[in-house]
Amino acid sequence: MHVHIAKGSGFCFGVKRAVDIALNAPPGTAILGELVHNSHVTVMLEKKGVITVCSVKEALEAGGISNLIIRAHGEPALTYEKAASLNIIDATCPNVRQVQDLAKRLEKSGKKVIIFGKKDHAEVRGIAGSLEKPVILEDPLSLKDMPLENTAIVFQTTQADTIFKEVRRVLSGLEEQGGLPEIHNTLCPVTSDRQRNAEKLAEKMDMMIVVGGFHSSNTARLAERCSYVTETHHVENSSQLEKGWFKGRENVGIAAGASTPDAVIDGVVQTIRSWD
Ligand code: SF4
CATH class of the missing domain: 3.40.1010.20 (4-hydroxy-3-methylbut-2-enyl diphosphate reductase, catalytic domain)
Structure with missing residues (x-):
């Protein structure tokens, strides 16, 4: 055979970077949420004394925690505010950071930002949480039922590339109505x-x-x-x-x-x- x-x-560069940051973190460090969805990694970090917490509140109440790692998925702006008394070690993947920054720039320029991704995905919450009025969609067909003038689309990074093609397909059917969104392919290569x-x-x-x-x-x-x-x-x-x-x-x-x-x-x- x-x-x-x-x-x-195996590890992509964003995860490898986050794991390296966590493995070299100083004593008194907690990670906000599972660093990666892998129990092997969680156990490896626990052995190094890096604990995983579910909320900033839990980190603040744990005692002895002075550093908080933001994992590769990123976090909304509110998390940074809540954790202001802790030393934040930011392991947000540079690709995810780019999407957050792009979404903020688009909104600042007056566009309504549509994020394609699952509402409960940590990365989607992070991107949406850096915006005033985000719209989160999972199904490209939903574009047919909403006003699209002055909108821009970004994608949660780790979706299959079929989502991008499907969005393009749906929008091509709406070309006659005009005022279509700007599409930014933010899927992770x-x-x-x-x-x-x-x-x-x-x-x-x-x-x-x-x-x-x-x-x-x-x-x-x-x-x-x-x-x-x-x-x-x-x-x-x-x-x-x-x-x-x-x-x-x-x-x-x-x-x-x-x-x-x-x-x-x-x-x-x-x-x-x-x-x-
Ligand atoms: S965006 Fe890409 S490189 Fe970054 S953590 Fe996700 S899969 Fe890895």
């Missing part, structure tokens, strides 16, 4: 490349194993895209692999989400190879 790993699997690489590999594989946290939306999307092409299993780590899946397989592909550490990917590869 041959095991092939999709190009670009790292995510789109990862999805394309995984899909390409899946086309040649008997089966794909997608490795990453069950709460990680970019990993879930990878698994979904691969499952359209070949049999696919999503696991968080090697302990969830089932020997029976690999019986009679010649080529097995591995793809991993942006928050999956190399050690977890290696564990999966080694376990599969040990069953060959």
Whole structure:
């Protein structure tokens, strides 16, 4: 059995940067929310004495916490205000920061900003929270039912690139009405490349194993895209692999989400190879 790993699997540069910042944080540091949706990373940080808190209030009440890490997803302006008495260590991904800054500039120039993404996604809350009157949409078809004059569209970074195409398609059907939005493709190229690489590999594989946290939306999307092409299993780590899946397989592909550490990917590869 041959095991092939999709190009670009594992930590993206934004997550790697955030993890490095957290691993080198001074004593008395808390992270606001899970740094990445991966229990392996959370445990690794806890061993270093970096705790995870759910709110600024929890950090303030924890005792002994003087530093607060903002994770790669970013945070709304209000979080920075609430945490003003703490030393903020900002690990917001530069790509996400660019979207926040762009959205602010667009609003300042008089545009109504439409954010495409899930309302409860941390990054969407961060972008929306830096604006006065954001509009958050998940379904491109919603554009048909709203006034579009003087609007601009940005995208939560880690969505599949199909969302951009779908928005363009819906808007092309509305061209006659005029006054269409400015569209800014703020999707993260790292995510789109990862999805394309995984899909390409899946086309040649008997089966794909997608490795990453069950709460990680970019990993879930990878698994979904691969499952359209070949049999696919999503696991968080090697302990969830089932020997029976690999019986009679010649080529097995591995793809991993942006928050999956190399050690977890290696564990999966080694376990599969040990069953060959
Ligand atoms: S997926 Fe892209 S936007 Fe998200 S943290 Fe990684 S590099 Fe940044």
